[in-house]
Amino acid sequence: MLGEVLLSMVDITKIFPGVKALDKVSLNVTPGEVHALVGENGAGKSTLVNIVSGVHQPDGGEMYFDGMRYAPTSPRKAQEQGIGFVHQETALCPHLSVAENVFLGRMPRSMSVLASFKQAREETGKLLGRFATQLDPITKVQDLSIANQQVVEIIKALSLDCRLLILDEPTSSLTELETENLFRIIKDLKQRGISVLYISHRLKEVFTVCDRITILRDGRYVKTLAVQDTTEDEVIRNMVGRSISTFYPEKIGQGQEEIIRVEGLTRGNTFRNVTFAVRKGEILGFAGLVGAGRSEVARAVCGIDGYDMGHIHLDRKAVQFESFHDAIQARIAYLTEDRKEEGLFLNMAIQPNVSVTSLESITENKLIHRQKERDLAKQSVNMLRIKASSLMQKVVNLSGGNQQKVMVAKWLAIDPMVLFMDEPTRGIDVGAKTEIHYLMRQLANRGVGVVLISSELPEIIGMCDRVVVMNEGLLTGELIGSDITEDNIMRLAATQRRETA
Ligand SMILES: Nc1ncnc2c1ncn2[C@@H]1O[C@H](COP(=O)(O)OP(=O)(O)OP(=O)(O)O)[C@@H](O)[C@H]1O
Ligand SMILES: [Mg+2]
Structure with missing residues (x-):
């Protein structure tokens, strides 16, 4: 050989x-x-x-x-x-x-x-x-x-x-x-x-x-x-350099109380008549093939892109976010799958990148409290084991997976009510991946509604309390508890739902 x-x-x-x-x-x-x-x-x-x-x-x-x-x-x-x-x-x-x-x-x-x-x-x-x-x-x-x-x-x-x-x-x-x-x-x-x-x-x-x-x-x-x-x-x-557990955290979230309800959301042919709710304390999965429209729905709900029809209720009140900033004010956040386009300020250091979403909590008399900002960044770097020469290292010089960790850190820092996470562990190594999974479960246990969009079926199955499946812009079904299996998801991902007028 x-x-x-x-x-x-x-x-x-x-x-x-x-x-x-x-x-x-x-x-x-x-x-x-x-x-x-x-x-x-x-x-x-x-x-x-x-x-x-x-x-x-x-x-x-x-x-x-x-x-x-x-x-x-x-x-x-x-x-x-x-x-x-x-x-x-x-x-x-x-x-x-x-x-x-x-x-x-x-x-x-x-x-x-x-x-x-x-x-x-x-x-x-x-x-x-x-x-x-x-x-x-x-x-x-x-x-x-x-x-x-x-x-x-x-x-x-x-x-x-x-x-x-x-x-x-x-x-x-x-x-x-x-x-x-x-x-x-x-x-x-x-x-x-x-x-x-x-x-x-x-x-x-x-x-x-x-x-x-x-x-x-x-x-x-x-x-x-x-x-x-x-x-x-x-x-x-x-x-x-050591053995690590690759098990998923125990599922205990089974929230009943709805935080956000989306009804009949439609934009052209991209997604049509999409209805779902995110409940307090649950991890809701969005499954489907590439191009099924999962990210597009999440982005529309979070005010990043528009929609033609439909309603969004937050805590039973109708809302419509004009921009992503509006959504963040209401403590709805979206962790993008595209860190280069909209996730990170690549030419800035790790520290401001982590704190940018939570400026309110580290600002005193309209000035950023540098020590607080540093503490916040340091905490994230330790928690997610971000490998960098210092907190002031530019994000562009970090390895791909470490950039992803910085992005996860910044959204975890805002204390959201609903957090849409689009491919949060993309490119992340096994150890840190387990850590992010545990952090997601901790968030849910604190009452946050977590939405996980992932192309990895084992991750969806291992993490989610409930899963909705999309195919070609339509929601084709919902699975709960032990019904969340690979077979069931794949079947729904290929289902051509007949559209009800
Ligand atoms: N252009 C650069 N300037 C300075 N440091 C860099 C640059 N490119 C990479 N590094 C550093 O070199 C080291 C190795 O990075 P590399 O991108 O090769 O990692 P990797 O194994 O591909 O990681 P990942 O799984 O996250 O993609 C890291 O510490 C990174 O911060
Ligand atoms: Mg790499």
Whole structure:
């Protein structure tokens, strides 16, 4: 097995101001192997693959690709050598169409601009077909959900003929179905001798699709294990340095009292006639496939986007939030799935990012009380184990999972009455994920109505007291207690409900 090596990394070191992100990491990828890279948030996974894809240059060590010295000075150079990549954060051009994004910078050569657009559309259509998705190549990327943007990134990487494909958390917003499609494609690549470097916090996926697993901890190489010779538990122990419980907190919430009731909420075809209530002290799940309209409903309720018809009652009084700010005033909050677009001030430090939603509680005589602000941020950093060099570190320089933790921290700080959480544990490592789950349950036990939108069925099943399921903009059913099973949810997620006029 060790005979042939496609990519070899030897003693790779990378230093950022204040952090040694990688400390002499070595790794081999063989032809046709799917090699997983795992580790806690901030362990150095993205930094390592960013060096392979030419985004960063190492401060020490060397790489070999196909037996030759390999030192790409830019992503383009890496691409030319046969490296394809899907980054953790999507980097598409929002105002261009799906097809234009897929062929960005290398539109097919044709007689005319129109003909080349047509060709790009057709090629993109074919690739989308392999993914079995309903996406239209001419849709603008800005109109797509995060999950669909992720699909476009994957298709873009697949459209380049690569020998090594790097996937940095490709499934963090995908549901079971899309993930299965991706796995089918990976198996196909493997058969054609193409290698994959695969980063994921979802260990079940790693065990399904990968051959070997390399574990990083604090920028250092821990070990490489063959999937058939190891267990999830062993991997977690090596990642975290200890055993941790991955159990879900006990369900005790079964609220009766309604805090917020939504009736007949409708916006065009996006969602229609959606009726549900959130009760005090419960965790209500929103399940469904990507594009079912779950985020859209939550955003409309929270005043971020509008709606055409319907009513919202808060504590039995009719309300209509004109803006997100209105909703926050009423202690209704929405934790977005898109931290880059609307969640965080990336160029600001951790401290103000955490406190921005709870300025009232840390303001004295119209001035921000710095010590209180610091305490609040420090508490969050400790509670969620945010890995940073200091509270004043800019959020943009944190690893993906640590950015997500900052966002969770800021919404936990406002003391909400209803908290909509859209993919709250996206990209978060196993240990911190359990911690966020316990915090959510604590909130519910304090009487908060928590709404969980998640693409991970086990998370919905493990966490929720009640689940409503959506399909294509319609609510197709509700499940309570022991009826919350994978089979029942999947059935409702595929149900075509007949619309009542
Ligand atoms: N551009 C940068 N400037 C300064 N520090 C950085 C930069 N990029 C990454 N870091 C730091 O390097 C370390 C490793 O980050 P990296 O993004 O590689 O982690 P990761 O393993 O991908 O984590 P996650 O699972 O959260 O995505 C972290 O401490 C991070 O804060
Ligand atoms: Mg990362």
